[in-house]
Amino acid sequence: ELATPACPLRSSSSLVTMGSRPNATSCQQWEQPHHLFFHLGNLSLLLGLVLPTTLGLHMILLRLFLMTGCSLFITWATLYRCNLDVLVWNVIFLLVNFMHFFFLLYKRRPIKIDRELQLVYKRLFKPLHVKEALFQRLTGQFCTIQTLKKGQAYAVEDKTSVDERLSILLKGKMKVSYRGHFLHNIYSNSFIDSPEFRSTEMHRGEKFQVTIMAEENCKFLCWSRERLTYFLESDTFLNEVFRYLVGKDITNKLYSLNDPKLSDKAVKKMDRQPSLCSQLSMMQMRNSMASTSDTDDILNQILRGGSTGKCNDNIEGDS
Incomplete structure (x- = not known):
């Protein structure tokens, strides 16, 4: 007497039936809208991307909005979604944007010109739109x-x-x-x-x-x-x-x-x-x-x- 296999073979009819089933990953029913923090995070990203590049503080404001959006996503993923991968990725994005934001602020720090050179800078170089940082390099x-x-x-x-x-x-x-x-x-x-x-x-x-x-x-x-x-x-x-x-x-x-x-x-x-x-x-x-x-x-x-x-x-x- 032949032994019965642990996983019985399926008939061809059953395979056809499985192939005819709808895709299990398709959206059968839409979920409820996410929490307000999720929408505020996306709104912050949108505001950062639509900032006009003609603004003098364009890059600083862009990084500030990106950091705000990442912070809101971290709050949403931690308190309401409990999703570790979303939390980790947004923490990484937040750190990268913070370093860039700090670097931009450092570049805009006030340049202190030597007291003995202030007059020659104001008389000769400043009227020709030479920046303080460039004059300091010179x-x-x-x-x-x-x-x-x-x-x-x-x-x-x-x-x-x-x-x-x-x-x-x-x-x-x-x-x-x-x-x-x-x-x-x-x-x-x-x-x-x-x-x-x-x-x-x-x-x-x-x-x-x-x-x-x-x-x-x-x-x-x-x-x-x-x-x-x-x-x-x-x-x-x-x-x-x-x-x-x-x-x-x-x-x-x-x-x-x-x-x-x-x-x-x-x-x-x-x-x-x-x-x-x-x-x-x-x-x-x-x-x-x-x-x-x-x-x-x-x-x-x-x-x-x-x-x-x-x-x-x-x-x-x-x-």
């Missing part, structure tokens, strides 16, 4: 604040190299002269060696062709020229800002050179746009003298305002 890595006592030289003609640094005078006053002839003064919040910086961008190894002497006890911000150049090459916006500031500073020096009657206050308040003609004239003043045999005549011509007249003649000729 002044915090490869520049130093140095001092000169009255009578000390910042640069000596034909001796000091122009390749080493670029500086902004923070406090005091300096005098620029050529072979004992006074050319112009340099005041606070102005570049000290902007003409040399611009005119020797493509030619290295040159010397100062003027002497720059401290008329008072001076303090200046000094960049390493090589490291500053590399930094500006990596930041297009800041590179354009420097080109504008250097060109404007050259123009102001040219106006003070051609009009010796200008008072100190008038020179400090000058705010004119840099022009190509004025920049070329300033470069000619500081650089062409040494390469021309008749340097005294050129100096006298510049002191009389001859370079401005020549520029005007060139402009009229071009027009």
